Amino acid sequence: MNLLFYLSFIMIIIANIFMILSFILSKKSFLDREKCTPFECGFDPLSLARIPFSLHFFLITMIFLIFDVEIALIFPMIPTFTLVNFLIWFKISFFFIIMLLVGLYHEWNQSMLNWTN
Known part of the structure; x- marks a missing residue:
């Protein structure tokens, strides 16, 4: 029982280490305007939202x-x-x-x- 607990604890520690490393090493830019805008079905999100359709x-x-x-x-x-x-x-x-x-x-x-x- 202790072995199962220790193995689970080690796997959780390793998973957290990888998540922290990926967060630190990721090259994410929060200032990129195009990535922050929504993309919906090929419509340009910078134009009018109420495009008339038939x-x-x-x-x-x-x-x-x-x-x-x-x-x-x-x-x-x-x-x-x-x-x-x-x-x-x-x-x-x-x-x-x-x-x-x-x-x-x-x-x-x-x-x-x-x-x-």
């Missing part, structure tokens, strides 16, 4: 994301075709496809699919 482009992105997830949910239907009862599989697949089409019709009705407004 809300329509954001909506198209959200629609793509939703349909991408729906495609990921459709893929497992193909291998399960031979593993389950055909009638149950058909009802679930039909319901899922109808829900997708209702969502697509709603987006079309709201004219969210028109790029030029």
Whole structure:
């Protein structure tokens, strides 16, 4: 038990020595303005923070994301075709496809699919 305690104590001492050495020997400049500024997704942080972006482009992105997830949910239907009862599989697949089409019709009705407004 004492050996385990001594080994743990020695490892903690060695780790602290390395942390202190790295802090002393590091070449960090606190006066470098570029390193102190935030970098967000390629935008220049020295310019205006409120850069206008297209809300329509954001909506198209959200629609793509939703349909991408729906495609990921459709893929497992193909291998399960031979593993389950055909009638149950058909009802679930039909319901899922109808829900997708209702969502697509709603987006079309709201004219969210028109790029030029």
